Amino acid sequence: MRSTGRTGSTRRLVTAAVCGFALAATLTAPAQAHGPDQGSGQVADNRSGGGSGSGSGGGKAPHWELKDSGTDVRFRGLSAVSRNTAWLAGSKGTVLRTTDGGKNWRNVSPPGAAELEFRDIEAWGSPRTESGGGRRAVVLAIGEGEASRVFRTEDGGATWTESFRNTDAKAFYDCITFFDSRHGLAMSDPVDGKFRILSTRDGGRSWKVLPSAGMPAAQTGEAGFAASGQCLVSSGSRDVWLATGGAARARVLHSSDRGLTWTVTDTPIPAGDPGRGVFAVAFRDRAHGIAFGGDYRADQASPQAAATSRDGGRSWTTAGTPPPAYRSGVTWLPHSRTSALAVGPTGTDLTTDGGRTWRTVDTGSYDTVDCTPDRACWASGEKGRVARLER
Template sequence: MRLLGVGVCVVALVAGVVAGPAQAASGPAADGPQGLGDGSGRAGWALKETGEDSRFRGLAAVSRSTAWVAGSKGTVLRTVDGGRSWRDVSPPGAVAEGLELRDIEAFDARRAVALSIGEGGASRVLRTEDGGATWTETFRNPDPRAFYDCLTFFDVRHGLAMSDPVDGRFRVLATDDGGRSWRVLPNAGMPEALPGEAGFAASGQCLVSSGPRDVWLATGGGSVARILHSADRGLTWTAADSTVPAGDPARGVFALAFRDPATGLAVGGDYRTGQPSPQAGAVSSDAGRTWRPATAPPPAYRSGAAWYPYTRGTALAVGPTGTDVTTDGGRSWRALEAGSFDTVDCAADRGCWAAGEKGRVARLERR
């Protein structure tokens, strides 16, 4: 969706990117890092100097040491030393054209797939196999009616990308070879879009997956903010109403995060500065068939969310006014700290990263 300049999407924290960029890590229940959400202040974001002023809405956490960020002006950065240094691995063509990179999914320190947004040919997919030394354009949108918002991968081979509605239905691309080639899926199994409904290209989390086949798509802009679910890698979908308010082009669900194929949370609101965002959080325990409002939602618009790995209920949500944490699976949220971020992501080794405006990138650390 063309908001906040060129487009706004969902920011989400996706755990488990070592096995697959958008898979949620799960495991034995455990507490989060000391101080996370208990008010002690012993865990928080440690800023990592990037030397850039781009806005990073695309983020892929590979581990505590390795992360990729993608953003405005075609910029892509990569660190392999925990953020002490960053290598500019921007695709030359993306820089030359000033593409808006809004999502990046990384398999490891060398392989990543990035998405640029915009109408028609501005929506592209780029892939690298050598740590960003070279990039290959593997898809350029030929349809001026399409506007791609987000990417997700089930594993190192299978992935999807989604576009705002074309001919009254959301359009979905699929790859079976790690992003080297893409095809448009048939739309017969996609419900009709509501008037004005679209995705938000704010954080790369308007399309997320968990497990080998389940994927969810978040919407806003219509009369109701909906969450669509597919259990067959995007061939057929069912739509469920969320409890996050919509009814305006600036309101809806901006980010999804699923801990496993059944347990998910949604965050969003109204992205306009100073506008209230009541009921900005929702939870589901049945694979997104039904959604319940958070009893104590985030206090303001949030664009990204992520589960903290190997816990039953701990997750983070970020937005322009701060970071919130939940320890009960998204039913209640409390402030962790102030500071603007657009997106958040956690790796399987509990390396959590956040990124946003003015080149801001941070890693969650004990203090």
């Protein structure tokens, strides 16, 4: 997100199939209250530094289990390939990879990248082919001018190629997404009054700026939040959504042709301030989506920080019972039509009704969250925190 004086600079640093139903049922039964320390069936860290306590009853409830990343950098970029394989991207040019469920993390950072801020990463692999899967990845560094870069690897991070370096001083790239292993997009804060979209058709080997004719005009001060790698997300082969904030209205833009033309819709998530807006969106298909955000500043309230859409983002409805605070990351639980998790610096929240109501189930700090087809969920955040949901 583009800096506008001291406040903007601070903001940029801060923002710079059974599983669904079975997990949701376990998490919520017997739910007695919406508070993080009430009721049972809570998701909880089971090591030091975690959130709320474990659930009551005869069996152990699903919980975040902290994994030792061996570093204290902040990981706002996360790509979960499977229960065993995940990638992290963070500050100080750091990229980590695990292939054993988080027991060990290999530092696979691109050489010479220590001054860069990695905020988003996309990796590919199949849970059924772990020996050869999860070795390809594309990572995005954010920042003004040449600080915005894209690197790619095909060998698990042993070697990297810089495939894009921004040369426009007015551009600042925030997020990246892929429709499949070849087609992807990256987005920049507005340049000359419109969001800029970068496109690849060869898995990130080469990139080109798309024409801006199909992009609506940006509001004054509008930008994306580089807080969780979820300000640009895709679903299916052609649909993509872009989340915004920092302006008079918090909006979500949608394209059904891989970024060539866009429509835009206001959301009910509070805006009107550089620190407020939509920080993350998630779509489980081309129709059903969740938007999350609020005000990232710890001393500011974040009412109405969640909204849902049933029509591909053409309209948004405020959650009846939203989370109690700002949330920066959200994901649908695998193979579920109604359950999702949202994370932020003050906790994790769960919905089992498609985003209409949320309850806090953990109080640990995370910035982003991602789930995999083989029913695994991962989360990461500040001070090297990374966790996997255990059942």
